[in-house]
Amino acid sequence: MSEENNLKEEMKRLKEEMNALKQQLQNMTNQRTQKRRGIYIDVDDRLAGVSDYINEVMKGVTEGIEGEIEKSIFIHPHAGQVKIIHRDRADREPPEHIEKPDLNKVANIMSALGQEHRLKILQELMTGGKYISDLQNALPEITTSTLSSHLDVLQEAGLVVQERVRGRYLITIPGRMAYKMSNMIVKQRDRHADTDAETEPSQP
C-alpha cells in the first residue's frame, strides 16, 4: 500500500515537474517571439505575469512606432535591442552594382580642383558671377596671367563658364558641387583625425 502511495506521490511530483517544464517552455516560446520583434525582457519566473504585461505593452509600442514610420525605417531583428535602420540605406544596391564612373573624367575634374588658387577662385564665384577685375581685386596674390590660366583650366573642366557678351565668370552646377564636395571631404577627414587622436593610447 505504501509502495502504491509512494508511486502515486512520485507520479504527482512528475506531473508537477512536467507542468513546470511546460510553463518554462511556454515562457521560452514567448521570449523567442519577443526576440523576433527585437525586444527581449529577461525577468524572473516569479514576475512572469509582469513580464507578460510589459511584453504586451512593448509589443504595442513597437507596432505603434512601426505604424508611424512604416515606410522610412524598419525594426532590425537584433536580439536585445531595438535597432532602427534607414530603409533607403538597406535598399541600396551592393557596391559591385554601382555604375563605374569614367575615371579619366573624374581625374580631370580632380586635377582642376587640385590647386589652392583655383579653389579660391571657385570660392569667390560661389557668391555670384564675377568679372575678371573683381577676381583680381578679391585675389591680389594671383597675377593676372595666372588667374586667366586658372580660369581656362576651370572652364575646360566644366566647373566655370564665361559669358561671352558681358565677360562675367559663373560657377556651374558641377563646379558648385565639386567645391562643396571637396570641403566635405576635408571636414570628414579632419573629424576622423580628431577622433583617432582622442582614442589613441597616450605614450608612457
Added chain:
Amino acid sequence: MLLQHMQLGTQTQKLTKDTTLLQNEKCIIKTAAGTLTLPILVEDNPSGHLFIGKGEFTLDAIIETTRGAIGKPTTRDLNRPFLMFGEDTTLNQNLALATTQDLANYGYKSTEEFLKKAHETLDQFAHRRHGQFDINEDTHIFAFATEYNKWDILIAKRDKMVYASKEKVYITKNNDHSVSLESGSILVSRKGKTIVIDKGNILVDRDAP
C-alpha cells in the same frame, strides 16, 4: 508686316565699318566692314536688311540658378546670308553704295549675280511662311540661314529675347525669367526658382537667392 508683301530694294550697299546690329546683356550681333546688304521693303517702306558677308553672332544661353549656372554661350560666324527686320539708325549711317570690287570680294562678278542670290535667299525664307509680324522701334527680328536649309530665328525686344534653332530654344526676359530647351533637357527658371527636366530626372529648386 505681311511676309508675302516683302521685296528687296535694288540698291546694293556695303558696310563702311564694323557695325553692331544688336547688343544687350545676353546677345551681340556684329557685321564686318565690307558686308553687302540690300534693303527689305514692305509696301515700299524700308523694314529691314538682307546681309551677305561676314559677321558674328553670340548668345549667352546661360541660366543662373541658386545651384549654379546651366547652359553655355552659342557663337557662330555669320558667313551665310541673314536677314534683319527692324530699322537701325547706326546701320544706316554706316552704309555706302557697293562697288564692283566690293561685290567681287564675296565672289560676285556682277550686280545681277548678287541680286539673284539675294532674291533666292528672301524667297527661301518666305517660302511656306505665311503670317505677319509687327515691328516697332524696339523690336528686331533676325533670321540666319543654316546649312540645313533652315532658318534660326532671333527676336529681341528690349530685355526680352527668343532664340530658336535646330539645337536649342532659349527664351529670356529681364534675366529673371528664362526657358531653355536643349538636347533632351528643359530648364525653366523664374526669379531664382528653377525646374530642370533632364533625361528623366526632374529637379525642382524653390530656393530663391
